[in-house]
Amino acid sequence: MADVDVRLVNVTKKFGDQTAVDGITLDVSDGEFFTLLGPSGCGKTTTLRMIGGFEQPTSGLIELKGEDVTFLPAHQRDVNTVFQSYALFPHLTIFENVAFGLRRSGIKGGEVTRRVGEALELVQLVGFEQRYPAQLSGGQAQRVALARALVNRPAVLLLDEPLGALDLKLRKQMGIELKRIQREVGITFIYVTHDQEEAMTMSDRIAVMNKGRYEQLAGPETLYERPATRFVAGFVGASNLLEGRIGSEGDQWTVTLPSGSTIRAPKSLGDIGATGAIGVRPEKLSLLEPGQESKGNALEGVVVDTSYLGVITQYVVEGAGGLRLLVSEQNVDRTTRNDTWRPGERVTLTWRPEHGFVVGDAVGA
Amino acid sequence: MSGRLGGLINAILSRALAVYASLALMYLLLPIVTIAIFSFNDPVGRSNYAWAGFTFDNWLTLFRDPTLVKAVGTSLRIALVSTLIATTIGTLMAMALVRYRFRFRKAIDLFVFLPLATPEIVLGASLLTLFVTLQIPLGEVTLILAHVMFNVSYVVVTMKARLSGFDMRLEEAAADLGATPWQTFWRVTFPLILPGIGASAILAFGLSLDDFVITRFNAGQVQTFPVYVYLKVQKGIPPQVNAFATLFFMATVTLVALGALLQRRRATLKQ
Numbered sequence: 001m002a003d004v005d006v007r008l009v010n011v012t013k014k015f016g017d018q019t020a021v022d023g024i025t026l027d028v029s030d031g032e033f034f035t036l037l038g039p040s041g042c043g044k045t046t047t048l049r050m051i052g053g054f055e056q057p058t059s060g061l062i063e064l065k066g067e068d069v070t071f072l073p074a075h076q077r078d079v080n081t082v083f084q085s086y087a088l089f090p091h092l093t094i095f096e097n098v099a100f101g102l103r104r105s106g107i108k109g110g111e112v113t114r115r116v117g118e119a120l121e122l123v124q125l126v127g128f129e130q131r132y133p134a135q136l137s138g139g140q141a142q143r144v145a146l147a148r149a150l151v152n153r154p155a156v157l158l159l160d161e162p163l164g165a166l167d168l169k170l171r172k173q174m175g176i177e178l179k180r181i182q183r184e185v186g187i188t189f190i191y192v193t194h195d196q197e198e199a200m201t202m203s204d205r206i207a208v209m210n211k212g213r214y215e216q217l218a219g220p221e222t223l224y225e226r227p228a229t230r231f232v233a234g235f236v237g238a239s240n241l242l243e244g245r246i247g248s249e250g251d252q253w254t255v256t257l258p259s260g261s262t263i264r265a266p267k268s269l270g271d272i273g274a275t276g277a278i279g280v281r282p283e284k285l286s287l288l289e290p291g292q293e294s295k296g297n298a299l300e301g302v303v304v305d306t307s308y309l310g311v312i313t314q315y316v317v318e319g320a321g322g323l324r325l326l327v328s329e330q331n332v333d334r335t336t337r338n339d340t341w342r343p344g345e346r347v348t349l350t351w352r353p354e355h356g357f358v359v360g361d362a363v364g365a
Numbered sequence: 366m367s368g369r370l371g372g373l374i375n376a377i378l379s380r381a382l383a384v385y386a387s388l389a390l391m392y393l394l395l396p397i398v399t400i401a402i403f404s405f406n407d408p409v410g411r412s413n414y415a416w417a418g419f420t421f422d423n424w425l426t427l428f429r430d431p432t433l434v435k436a437v438g439t440s441l442r443i444a445l446v447s448t449l450i451a452t453t454i455g456t457l458m459a460m461a462l463v464r465y466r467f468r469f470r471k472a473i474d475l476f477v478f479l480p481l482a483t484p485e486i487v488l489g490a491s492l493l494t495l496f497v498t499l500q501i502p503l504g505e506v507t508l509i510l511a512h513v514m515f516n517v518s519y520v521v522v523t524m525k526a527r528l529s530g531f532d533m534r535l536e537e538a539a540a541d542l543g544a545t546p547w548q549t550f551w552r553v554t555f556p557l558i559l560p561g562i563g564a565s566a567i568l569a570f571g572l573s574l575d576d577f578v579i580t581r582f583n584a585g586q587v588q589t590f591p592v593y594v595y596l597k598v599q600k601g602i603p604p605q606v607n608a609f610a611t612l613f614f615m616a617t618v619t620l621v622a623l624g625a626l627l628q629r630r631r632a633t634l635k636q
Contacts, residue, residue, distance in 0.1 A: 054537050074540040075549075087538035091556045100552075101542035152542065 003030045004066070005156055005188040006051060011060030013046050020046040022212030023060070028156075028190060033182050035191045037199040038209030039235070044192045045160055047209075051190065052158050053077045065155055075104075080149035081158040084165065086141045088133035094120075094144055095129035101152040119151035122181060139170045146181070156188045163198065175201050196236050200224070208232045224281070230359050233279045240285070240325045241277040246360060253278075253358045259320035263297045265356035276360035282328040284355040287315065287347045294350035301325070301349055303341045313340045317349055325349060397614055404607035411601025423604040430603060436593035437609055443505060443589065444573035447512035452566045454513070455520025456558070462521070463528040480518040488515065489582035496583060503585025511583045512576060516569040523568060527561030563624055571617060 006028040013021040021043040028034045036044040049055040051062060053074030062070045069077055080101065088097050098116045107115070120126050123143035133141060142162060149157055162178075163171045179202045182189050193199050199206050200220040207214035208223065208231070216228040227233035233241060242263065244255040252264045255278040263278050280297075290300065304324075305316035308331075315327040327349065329340075341347060403413055407420035428434050461467075462474055480488060492514070496507050535557070539549040577591040584592060594606055 052537075052541060054540075074537065075543050075545055079541075081538070081541045083534050083538060085532070085534055087532065087534035089535060089538070089553055100539070100544070104543035104548065148542070 004028070005030045005032070005064070006190065007061075007063040007066075008047070008051075009061040009063075011047070011050060011057045011062060013043070013050060013055060014058045019212050021050070021057075024213065026207060026214070026217060028188060031186050031188055033179070033189045033191065033202055033204045035193060035199045035203035035206045036209055036214075037193055037196060037206050037235070038214075039194055042209040043212040044194075044209050048081075048158050048160055048190060048192045051156070052079055052081045078154055079156045079158055080152050080154040081160065082142075082145045082149050082162045084161040086133075086145040086165075088136075088141055088144055088148070090133050092132075093129065094125070094131050094133070094136075097133065097144060098148045098151050100148065105152070115151055116147075119147040122150065122184065123147045123177075138166050139174060142166065142174060143177075146178075150181070150185060150187070153185075154187065156190060159189060159191045161193055162191075163193075163195075171195075171198070178202060200236070206236075208235060210235075226357050227279065227359065230277065233357070233359055238282055238326055239279045240282065241279045241359070242323065242325075243277045244275070246274055246276050246358065252353060255358065257321075257323075259323070261299060261320070263299075263356065264353040265358045266354050273360040276358055278356050278358050280351055280356045282314070282326040283312070283330075284351045285325065285327040286350050287317070287327060287329065287341055288350055290346050290348050292348060294348060296353045297351050297356065299323075299325075299349045301347055303343050303345045303347055306340055306343055308340065315341060317347060319349065400607050401611045401614070404604060404611050406604055406607075408604060411603075413602055413604045413607065423608050427605055427608055430605065432588065433590075433593055433603070433605060433609070436588045436590045439505065439587060440574055440590040443508050443512060444570050447509050447516055447573050448566050448569040450509070451513045451516035451520050451569050452562060455517045455565065455569075456524050456562055458517070459521045459524035459528055463525055463531075464533075477518050477521045480515045481522065485515075485576075485578040489579040492579065493582040503583055504587050507583045507585070508580060508587060508589070511579050512573045515576075515579065516572060519568055519572060520565040523565040524558070524561055527558060527564075531558065560624070560628060567617065567620055567624075574613065 004027045008024050008026050011021060011024045012019065024043075024047060036047055038044045046055060050057050051064075053069070053072060053076075056071055060070070061068060064078060089100065092100070095116055098119055099112050102112050102115060116129070117126070120128065123146050125140060125143055125147065128136070128140070128144075133144070136144065142165075145162070159178075163174050166174060175198055178189075182202075191199070191202065200223075203220060205217060205219055206223055207217045209215070210231050216223060216232045218226075218228075223232060223236045227236060227239070230241060233239040242255065242257055244257040244263070247254040247256065248267075249264070251267055253267055255263045255265065255276070257263065265278050286295065287303075288294065299319045301317040301319040301323075303315055304318045305314075307314045310331070312328040312330055315329070317325050317327055319325060403416075404423055405419050405421070406413055406416055407418040407422065408415070409417045458473075458477065462470060462477075489511075492507075492511050493503075496503060501507055531554075535553055536549050539553045540546070544552065575591065576589075577595060580589050581592060581595070588596070590609065594602060597603065597606070
């Protein structure tokens with residue numbers, strides 16, 4: 001239904017003999033909140049800078065609204081950027097900062113005043129017009145940067161770790177704010193971050209990047225419930241990965257662990273090879289007294305650590321062969337007992353097969 | 366007890382620092398103050414070296430000697446023109462050296478530094494050789510060329526230091542907002558590096574006004590202020606020279622103070 005706003009076809013960027021971005025192909029739809037998520041050095045910022053026109057691809061094609069902009073300079077592209085360091089002009093007032101783009105496109109007088117006013121209203125900074133950037137707090141500077149970009153009504157807004165310099169509380173607040181603003185203005189956002197929580201809260205779709213490529217492109221829920229690779233499983237949320245030999249049994253994968261136990265998980269991917277790992281998220285695991293009836297998959301173990309964290313209690317359980325698993329249990333309606341488990345107690349770890357996922361060595365390796 | 370002793374030591378130390386700082390300042394300022402004082406001297410005979418009495422005469426007869434007035438005019442003209450040229454070229458060179466990686470960049474970096482490290486007398490003599498070889502008549506043009514040469518180095522060194530702290534994202538942001546490279550330079554880069562350009566220009570102007578060695582070699586028949594003073598040493602330097610020197614000093618101080626004031630007003634405006 002939605003039109004493609006940004007299209008990357010086989011985009012590669014090399015700096016000398018270093019490959020920063022390695023043949024990325026993706027489409028971003030009109031009005032989408034799209035996130036490039038990955039650790040530092042994964043190529044996410046370089047990808048963003050190529051869309052913005054600050055870097056030119058070594059090879060490949062970049063389209064904006066169906067138009068080839070691969071080698072179009074930044075000032076001729078209908079995109080605007082919110083920089084990580086905000087890059088507000090220190091010698092100009094907030095008003096002139098926000099008006100900068102409007103003036104460049106020849107808009108004059110009352111129209112400038114009106115639109116700057118609207119933009120400052122959108123980011124809740126009315127009354128700051130005559131201040132200078134040095135007089136603002138980090139959160140305010142961040143919002144000015146956002147207003148300065150949005151006031152031009154670009155086809156696409158690029159955001160390069162815009163919340164990176166803020167403290168945790170402000171970051172969460174601004175995250176919610178960003179999402180509200182994006183819904184309000186309906187502009188396509190391409191967002192770069194290394195913070196998976198930030199990515200999960202805001203994005204419609206996320207490309208999880210590693211070493212110049214993305215390993216999975218999906219919505220937050222799919223990334224979490226069905227990560228396609230070990231990297232994604234480890235980067236997005238916490239995972240327990242149990243290595244083993246992969247077999248097939250009907251509509252389920254079986255993974256035989258070195259200890260001999262067999263674990264099941266649903267088939268959600270094609271060919272994944274003969275070896276791999278089964279993954280399960282800590283909150284999907286339950287702890288039972290040994291011998292209690294399990295939920296399908298079961299492993300014996302001993303509690304080695306208990307941490308009470310308020311909402312949840314977190315356990316580290318050691319199974320056969322030194323296997324360590326992270327378990328988190330909500331501190332309400334515990335399934336088997338009211339007390340937390342203490343280190344040294346023997347337990348059965350159990351989870352439903354459909355809560356597991358398999359990452360094969362043949363994919364995403 | 367030891368607290369009181371410590372307080373005493375601290376008091377003495379901070380007093381000592383004040384004394385030391387005043388001595389250092391005096392060391393710097395004493396020669397200048399002497400020149401200013403002697404501009405009010407009423408010398409006996411031709412030499413203005415011994416205090417003989419207070420008078421405003423030297424200031425009232427500032428323009429009496431046409432040769433002196435002409436020399437001052439020449440000096441100011443050469444300083445102005447060479448500063449303009451050197452500041453422009455030097456700023457652009459510094460931008461290229463700081464921002465771009467290109468062949469011979471390191472070599473150019475070194476060559477720019479050389480005039481600062483080479484003895485002036487060598488520069489002056491070799492420039493003279495060059496001009497004579499090329500049959501360029503000595504005069505104001507050769508002086509301007511010479512002054513531009515050494516001033517460019519000072520400007521490049523000063524501007525490089527200023528530019529290396531420049532946030533390149535600001536230019537990217539301007540381009541991102543639709544500014545052409547030309548607009549980006551005049552609306553973002555230039556206003557932000559203007560204080561640095563101003564500082565370089567004042568430095569270049571002062572150096573040009575003050576230069577004697579290189580000027581002496583390449584001036585031909587032209588007399589600048591320092592050359593005039595030098596030629597008068599034998600016969601006695603007229604006290605009007607002190608008055609002019611004091612004027613130059615006051616003008617520089619005013620310029621620097623104005624610059625500082627302007628920056629401070631900007632800073633308080635932004636705090």
